[in-house]
Amino acid sequence: MTNERNGDAIVAESFLDVRAKLLEVAATLDRIDRACQSETLQEAAQSKRDLLGEATKILLSDAPNRAEQLQQLFSREYDADWREQFGFTAN
Amino acid sequence: MDYIDPHIHMVSRTTDDYATLARMGCVAMSEPAFWAGYDRGSVDGFRDYFRQLTETEPARAAQYGIQHFTWLCINAKEAENVSLSREVIAMIPEFLDKPNVLGIGEIGLNKNTKNEATIFLEHLDLAAKYGQSILIHTPHLEDKYQGTRMILDMLCDDQRLDPDRVLVDHVEEHTISEVLDRGFWGGMTLYPVTKCTPERAVDMIEQTGGERLLANSAGDWGPSKPTAVPDLIFEMRRRSLPESLIRKVVYDNPLEFFSKSKQFNFTPRG
Numbered sequence: 213m214t215n216e217r218n219g220d221a222i223v224a225e226s227f228l229d230v231r232a233k234l235l236e237v238a239a240t241l242d243r244i245d246r247a248c249q250s251e252t253l254q255e256a257a258q259s260k261r262d263l264l265g266e267a268t269k270i271l272l273s274d275a276p277n278r279a280e281q282l283q284q285l286f287s288r289e290y291d292a293d294w295r296e297q298f299g300f301t302a303n
Numbered sequence: 304m305d306y307i308d309p310h311i312h313m314v315s316r317t318t319d320d321y322a323t324l325a326r327m328g329c330v331a332m333s334e335p336a337f338w339a340g341y342d343r344g345s346v347d348g349f350r351d352y353f354r355q356l357t358e359t360e361p362a363r364a365a366q367y368g369i370q371h372f373t374w375l376c377i378n379a380k381e382a383e384n385v386s387l388s389r390e391v392i393a394m395i396p397e398f399l400d401k402p403n404v405l406g407i408g409e410i411g412l413n414k415n416t417k418n419e420a421t422i423f424l425e426h427l428d429l430a431a432k433y434g435q436s437i438l439i440h441t442p443h444l445e446d447k448y449q450g451t452r453m454i455l456d457m458l459c460d461d462q463r464l465d466p467d468r469v470l471v472d473h474v475e476e477h478t479i480s481e482v483l484d485r486g487f488w489g490g491m492t493l494y495p496v497t498k499c500t501p502e503r504a505v506d507m508i509e510q511t512g513g514e515r516l517l518a519n520s521a522g523d524w525g526p527s528k529p530t531a532v533p534d535l536i537f538e539m540r541r542r543s544l545p546e547s548l549i550r551k552v553v554y555d556n557p558l559e560f561f562s563k564s565k566q567f568n569f570t571p572r573g
């Protein structure tokens with residue numbers, strides 16, 4: 213199914229909303245950096261900060277499924293052997 | 304437009320919410336059993352909760368012309384207490400013949416632990432033995448992908464279960480395809496912060512065509528919006544999507560899925 217609206221219309225109606233969201237992201241990253249001038253991030257926070265950096269790279273790509281890729285980036289891995297690890301016997 | 308909210312926790316909402324939902328076109332809802340915000344101490348705590356779900360809420364909804372249905376289980380969070388879970392599972396059949404019960408739910412995983420998986424499997428066994436439909440909760444945030452895959456593994460391992468009688472809820476961009484491709488129904492939950500916005504939900508409807516897809520508010524005691532389904536309808540209209548597609552997602556699909564439960568008895572508005 214394709215969206216009935218064309219790209220021009222979507223850009224026009226979403227521009228201010230996306231602009232505001234990007235500004236929030238930019239200001240948050242600035243805020244983190246300012247706080248890090250006095251002390252560096254702990255390991256757990258640093259790995260989260262790194263994920264945010266990875267996420268912005270996905271946004272810059274031309275992939276058709278950027279939302280799905282972000283979801284995957286923020287997800288724990290699936291291990292098909294989970295049943296064995298739990299001691300379950302698969303049918 | 305008349306609509307159905309297939310996943311909303313009305314025990315946590317005020318009577319004013321029933322009134323608002325009725326005014327916005329809600330004609331039916333289904334309420335899965337879930338976590339109360341604290342761990343219940345005994346099987347009798349669940350028995351009282353199931354009475355609330357099968358007696359009190361249908362009466363409260365009926366005052367506003369809304370038909371209330373429900374699903375019973377012990378939720379994944381409390382499934383960490385395996386012995387209590389088994390007592391609750393053994394007690395559930397007392398309620399399966401109540402007129403508004405559609406099946407077992409919302410069962411699933413929360414942190415994808417062994418105890419959660421054990422109790423999930425025991426719920427599947429209960430559903431298979433009693434021929435019940437199933438409503439599934441998938442975990443949130445970083446646990447969703449792994450947990451959804453584990454849930455699908457367990458569902459597909461059990462040959463007694465018909466995917467057409469299972470609704471896998473809280474699907475998002477990275478889990479929706481696998482759920483629908485394997486023949487299950489998928490539910491999109493419109494919920495602030497941890498789940499999905501109406502805009503992203505409509506993107507998924509556009510990309511999948513809306514087949515076997517439902518939308519719900521999951522309104523509960525947390526930050527949530529019980530009127531989220533009307534927000535989705537509004538977003539679909541804003542995009543000039545056909546009324547037939549809107550109706551399919553918010554009315555026809557829930558009706559078709561609920562109709563697989565033998566006790567589902569719905570009277571459309573005349």
Ligand SMILES: [Zn+2]
Pocket residue numbers: 310312335337409440521
């Ligand atoms: Zn729920």
